[in-house]
Amino acid sequence: MLDVREPSLDHERRLADLETQVGRLSRNRRGSAWRSRWAAIGAAVAVTLGGSTALHFALAAPGDVVPTAYVPLPPTRILDTRPAPENVGGFVGPLETGTMHTFQVTGVAGVPANATAVVMNVTVDLTTGPSYLTVFPAGTTRPLASNLNWKAAKTTIPNLVTVKLGAGGQVSVFNQSGQAHVIADVAGYYAPANDKFISLDVFGNDGGTAAFVAGRGDLAGLRFLDGAANSTSFHFVLPPDYTAGGAIVGTFTWHTASTSCDVYWRANYVSVSRSGQIHVVGPSPTTGMSDPTPITAGTTPNLVQTSTFTLGSPLPPFSLQPGDSYTFGLYRNSADGCTATALIDSMVIRYE
Secondary structure, three states: OOOOOOHHHHHHHHHHHHHHHHHHHHHHOOOOHHHHHHHHHHOOOEEEOOOOOOEEOOOOOOOOOOOOOEEEEEEEEEEEOOOOOOOEOOOOOOEOOOEEEEEEOOOOOOOOOOOOEEEEEEEEEOOOOOEEEEEEEOOOOOOOOOOEEEOOOOOOEEEEEEEEOOHHHEEEEEEOOOOEEEEEEEEEEEOOOOOEEEOOEEEEOOOOOOEEEOOOOOOOEEEEOOOOOEEEEEEEEOOOOOOOOOOEEEEEEEEEOOOOOOOOEEEEEEEEEOOOOOOEEOOOOOOOEOOOEOOOOOOOOOOOEEEEEEEOOOOOOOOOOOOOEEEEEEEEOOOOOOOOOEEEEEEEEEEO
16 A cells, blocks of 8 residues: 655654754754854754745754865866867967966856865867876975876876865866867865855845745746846845855755756845944945856756855955845846746855
8 A cells, every 4th residue: 555645744744853953953052152042043044945844954053064065066168278169268278298277166167266176077188199187276286196197199088086276266287298188077066164054034026026936846946037027135144153254155056947048147236234334235236246157057957056156245345244134136137048937946155
């Protein structure tokens, strides 16, 4: 006999179990009163949009040290030294004997500014003889080791490489002998070991058409229709253990319903409130927030994508501090040419 369960009851039971565990976590916390208070009101909450409940609890309180975490990204080419039309990144190779090329990784293809390492599929092509390639952090001493090795001319060989990011979020590649073109496709990155998470509120639509749609179908989530004035506001408070002026990175998952096409996510505005201070806004809609990347929806309808953006002070030299009330807006550019409805499934804010 089939075990048929009422979905809503099962969901409520699981949510109650999670709330009980969060309560136990807050009671067992050691340290100052603020840490227990923050744990009690929503420890490490990531907003999950759609379904019958808006908030799903994760068992880590703001202030806890979270292990280094791998964040996968849609494969995106960030370097191709072959001539146009293949060229990506502006450097036209090949790499000659004993030469090195350094290229930017953070801020490209969804890799945030606070990433510590990157995972790439690195390929050499059109080699002229036996050699090896070394991939290493920019600005550091090149190690006496290789990431790719080949024995003959006209070789094409890939390898998955994990490398720490160097100065300015860059990576260097070195070719030992002969000539070789180099191709690099980002597959993901690692977040800092001390990355922490903040609960997030979705509280307004700014008069646009973005709205929650509940349910299990492909139209469940925070919906942004095609060709409409879609915008939504998000809000959080910087916790007491936030380092003044530290990095803040937002990550959200999204998908397009029915049709696969590019969606242009755009920063809308940033404002900060602080007790006893003048309410601070940026001089332009994008001051203090970067446009989310990447924008591609991939090749499959309903495939979940991950985009990232950075947040900062909307009006330098005004420096963000613990306790600041931070509000930012996100909208979909109606001129993106995508005819599909775009939906945000979840969003989380990380801070240092």
